[in-house]
Amino acid sequence: MxxxxxxxxxxxxxxxxxxxxxxxxxxxxxxxxxxxxxxxxxxxxxxxDDKQDLTVAVLHLQFERVLAAQPCLRDPACHDLGRWRDEVLLAHRVHQFGNCPLGVFAGQVDDSPVLRGELRALFDQWRQAIGELAGRALRHGRVRADVDPAGAGLVLLSALQGGTMLSHLHGDGEPLTRALNGAIAQLT
Structure with missing residues (x-):
């Protein structure tokens, strides 16, 4: 090209x-x-080829934007969940606590197995990246020794998504901050 x-x-x-x-x-x-x-x-x-093909490209762009705003997820030297939390909170403040760039599509793809599968796969990659961060934190003694990194990835992503939605509704960052802080506290 x-x-x-x-x-x-x-x-x-x-x-x-x-x-x-x-x-x-x-x-x-x-x-x-x-x-x-x-x-x-x-x-x-x-x-x-069509609107569905374009929408797949949009989902991937939004996923890349999410990961770009959370650089510690791609940094193999990062093992600090607090740094990740701060990156998430900064991104949401910058975007004035709008909807998640990827999560906003969750209820919109139910009628398309292709789009639903793409969105699910991207969320799985995001959860895995957070779980890998939790695994690095575990190896560096930054979380409890009994923490399951994969489970932590799911808990942290769930806190992020729920907190993002509530922060959007309320127009401030307190729900997201509390959700992330609470999830991280459970791991330490």
Whole structure:
């Protein structure tokens, strides 16, 4: 793919991600995406077979955004759950406690086995990355010796998702902060 092609594809996915996050997948038409990305139909269909294919690309973009905001998950030297919590809280403050970039799609993909499977796989990767962080914390004595890293990944991701939703509803970070602090306290 040429640099110009990459820019066109990226513009399409960025516009679709913004619209689908704000309006929902069903309420975002391909014409809306074309208008927002200032691209043509031939470009869109050059890169994507259909709306489902574009939506898969959006889910992956949102997942990459989530991980970019939590760099300690990709840092094999990090073993500090507090640092991860701080990264999560900072990202949510910066975005004024909006919906999770990935979690917002959870109720929107039920009718599509492909999209539901993609979203589930991305959440599984996220949970695994958090579990790996918990495993590093375990090896460095930062959590209790009986902590199961995989189980910790699930507990921490659940706290993050629930806290994010409640913080969004209340318009402040207290629910997310308390949820993460409570989950981490159970592990230490």
């Amino acid at each position: 040429t640099a110009k092609g990459r820019r066109s594809r990226d513009a399409i996915v960025e516009a679709a991600a913004r619209l689908m996050h704000d309006r929902g997948i069903a309420a975002t038409s391909l014409d809306d995406v074309l208008a927002a990305s200032d691209t043509g139909k031939s470009q869109l269909y050059h890169y994507f």
